[in-house]
Amino acid sequence: MLNDLNTEQLAKIGLVRDGADLSISVPDDANIYAMTVGAQMAAGNGERVAMIFEQPDGVTTLTFGEVDRAATALAAYLRDLGLGRGSLVALHTGNRPETAIAHMAICKIGGTAVTLSQLYGPDALGHALNHSQAKCLLTIERAWAPLRGNAAETFTQLEHVLVAESAGPEANLTEILSGSAPADFILELTGANDPALLMYTSGSTGMPKGILHGHRVLASYRPSINLFFNLSLEDEDAVYFSPSDWAWVGGLLDMLFPAWMAGRPVATAEARFKAEWAYEFMARHKVTHTFLPPTAIKRLADTDNPRSKYDLSLRVICSGGEALAAETLTWVERELGAVCNEFYGMTEVNHLIGNCQALYPRRPGSMGLAYPGHDVRLVNDNGVEVEPGQEGEIVTRADAPTRYLGYLKNAEKEAELRLGEWMRTYDLAVRDADGYFWYKGRSDDLIKSSGFRIGPAEIEECLIAHPAVAEAAVVGKPDKDRGSIIKAFVQLARGFEQSNDLTEQLREHVRSRLAPYKAPREIAYVEGFEMTSSGKINRKKLRQAEIDAHKH
Template sequence: MSILSEEHRLILTQTTNLAFDQHRPEGCILIPHYANLSADTVGRFARPGTEEKEALRYERNDGSVRRYTFADLETQSNRIAAQLRHHGVKKGDRVAIHTGFRPETALGHLACHKLGAIVVTLSHLYGPRMIEHVLTDSGASVLITEDNVWRGLRGQLTVPDSLRMTVVSGSVDREVMSFESLNQPLPGNFEPERTLADDPALLMYTSGSTGMPKGMLHAHRILHAYSPTISMFYNLELETRDCVCWTPADWAWVGGLLDLLLPAWKHGHTVISSAHRFDGRWALEFMVRHGVTHTFMPPTALKRIAELDPESVPEGLVLRVICTGGEPLPGETLKWLEKHLGVVCNEFYGLTEVNHLVGNCQALYTAREGSMGRAYPGHSTSIIDAQGQPVPVGEVGEIAAREDDPTRFLGYWRQSEKTQALVDGIWMRTGDLARQDEDGYFWYQGRSDDLILTAGHRVGPAEVEDTLLSHHSVAEAAVIPRPDPERGQIVVALVRLREGVEASEALKKQLQHWVKKELAAYKYPRDVRFVAEFPLTSSGKISRKQLAAEEKAAYERSFYG
């Protein structure tokens, strides 16, 4: 069903890379033959007339600020790229970046893309077990990190043989290379690699329902593929000249990197960053201080802001547009934001594998409280049944994208069979259930598999179970979700202890800390319960499905009475 008038189609064809014709009435996203995540962002504005425009403003924890123009980023990333090439980094090599919201992350990305190297993103939320897995699985040859983080990690990591160089920002350790030494000029002119749109650029790891997280490979075309929908969920305002952008979402993940940082630079806007721990009151004051006009925030962050007393909203806030995704945004939170901040809030939906399928653009159509929005143009998004057929209006089915969707990833890193398992005929299944009403709005109904969606993060039960089983007290573990009004779901761990180990509150806390430390802080079980035995499937496996159903029923009894 068409969601756009002819006038709206005209606006989108004039301001984005969307085209409409009789063969693709839902719209077609035009992708160039050559693309590069550095040249298509900072490279566009590091030229006469715009090179002195502020591109990045980094606020340190002490309140001091470092500023970079587009010319600064271009010059310094050229130096770093030349140095990396001098040290043997070439097209297709994997370089892991682990420097959080710091300028080194931006410079590292730009430099690697100039070389055609593949950036492996590493979050500061990852524990040593997760970092070790990513470094080993990706075969990264270079790790770029920062001193205060590296000092706490280096003794806990078994460094894979593939890693031949560690670069540490702020380090004086002679056993590693300092980032500052990379940012020094070499003789001669640097010439970047020319990359095709389908050349690999980014390797991001995300959880699945089985095993350790899988690497998802994206190409340089991804920013072009995202461009129309990014314009829409920023309410068609990115073409204006006065945008100042910020996100508290991790630059190691799609939301921070591809939904704000790089799109803002593609349009020549200033990006603000800070490593300050998120707090609702601080976030509002930070946005006032830096004149932020556009932001991407996960729903969990928005819920924190909406818990504030409206009277505490600081004067001087110039925020105009919030976009959000990763989990459903509660209707009450949306109403609070619109009423007390005076902003437009556009929600969108997608996966790292295939993204921006459904969402809102209030400049073109009205958002409905509690709805995910409508199918975005440029995507053939449908709701299908188990046989891969579209379901009637009002019936629940699985959200699916066309297997040739322009935002589709290149595949799971070195796991082609798992990539192919996503495809069902002409469709790519998402694992998310929804229904669609007569006006084309989608309404989320939950997950079709075991994956836990907590505060916008995807957590695979198996990785948490594996981490718990690595603790000397644990014999068996099953990890399941529990509904939660604030986070959507929380991680619950049911644990059978080894013989002779006594259950205690202290042990619960110890196991929670173990998962936080070894895996990631956002993946730890907020509830740990000790059990004597588990229900089993006919094949002798722990029945997560039965446990999850019992957990949900118990929650509903306690919540609804």
């Protein structure tokens, strides 16, 4: 356990001993550039490979020195536009080198990066750009071309657009990055509590909301990053990869920045994630460490005996964003031969709970233990802590080390996350007598049926454990007698077909493994699921469709 580590070992992963407890070390001058590319340059690692970018016509490799030079060239250009400390610069460049380099450039001028997913349609993109009032956007020709004609009307705050491989009148980002970097450029690095990232992320209601994080975020994540990568972050041969969008926490703060903090390369591509492609990509680039959401892992699990087909180097898979089924974790370690550490948190306050196989045993199906430096409790509706074995809402202290700076222009939403001295998550769990947490679902996903409070997560996990089920989502369907009934949407695994017999088998599977009142009264078979922008099944839409149908 962590108590066995000495002071030097703890300091290496960002922890300090505080009496009998451990706390997270966040220096006042913590800065994302200084902790990543800046640290590598200071250590003389400029010739180390920082990024491997695979495209259909070949592979581009960048060293830390090349990234630093390109970032300085871009920073100088942005400064010449009048941008600097406090300026918002929007990034709409995808999982490409331009995105990573631009983050470093924005740090160098003391600005704030507005992270925008290329999955956003024009309305969501327009909302984020107009809401943030960012004056400058970096994008790529393929993404910008369909927006160019109506840009002035749609993006009313923009003054500068830089386009990689531009085919229009905008400044060519590709040429800027390959231009000369002024030798006399002066850095303006801001501190731990200054804004670094404005992340527009999907919520349960409305348009994407802007979440501000300070530079402290990477320093505060450092202990948990080391733990869910199983204390192997700096393995000499480590190569990192994630299909998760770099506009959100999973791809950016759980993979890209950690890899560069360790001085290790990131392999990336713009190809759409498919199991066969992912296996081939990871084999080609000898990927050892990856962040994969549970949905991606389940897609990989459709392949039989993957190690007999692909020359994989996988060592550690960390996963978060949704509950990881016990069967999925077992499959990863049996079939891929990799350690799989699940962790939990949300964009506003992350890395609260998780696993580290190198330090303590995991319990399949469990979220893990509270990570060091975090005070995590389960409380009832009145904010009173519940006993072990009782279901409660996950909360943490309002001054948690990984908490955000706040929502942009949304104090009302910010107030919704406060419960006295606690910060709410609206996620439900049970903690056992040994301190392990077991996820039960979102409080707003809660199904109330015939007086029972039923969380969908355990039913979904139970269904997925059946060999006929590839994926499942469970919602409450309005019912005049019971309030709600349980309805399951099931995507079948290869080789299975829907039938009345199978429906009854699935009901019995849940009935026998969980409880009779948790067995779905209705099961609908679907070809696939609509996903949210953060890669989760859009249960809200499924639930709303049932509510709308009930009204008619």
